[in-house]
Amino acid sequence: MARRELAATLDGRRVTDLVPPAAGEPMRDYAVRATGELMVRYLAQVGDAPAPLARPPL
Numbered sequence: 001m002a003r004r005e006l007a008a009t010l011d012g013r014r015v016t017d018l019v020p021p022a023a024g025e026p027m028r029d030y031a032v033r034a035t036g037e038l039m040v041r042y043l044a045q046v047g048d049a050p051a052p053l054a055r056p057p058l
Contacts, residue, residue, distance in 0.1 A: 001038075001039065005042060009041050010038075019037045
C-alpha cells in the first residue's frame with residue numbers, strides 16, 4: 001500500500017480512530033491487528049469511497 005493509498009484509506013482520520021485499540025491490548029498485538037484491518041479496508045474499497053469504520057474490539 002502506497003502512502004497515498006493509506007491516506008485515502010484513513011480519509012483524514014488517525015489509525016486509532018479507524019481501528020481502536022482494545023483495553024489492555026499490548027502495543028505489538030495492536031500494531032499487527034491494526035495493520036491487518038487497514039489492509040482489509042484498503043482491499044475492500046470501491047473506487048474512492050473509504051471503507052466503513054471498524055466496530056470496537058470485543
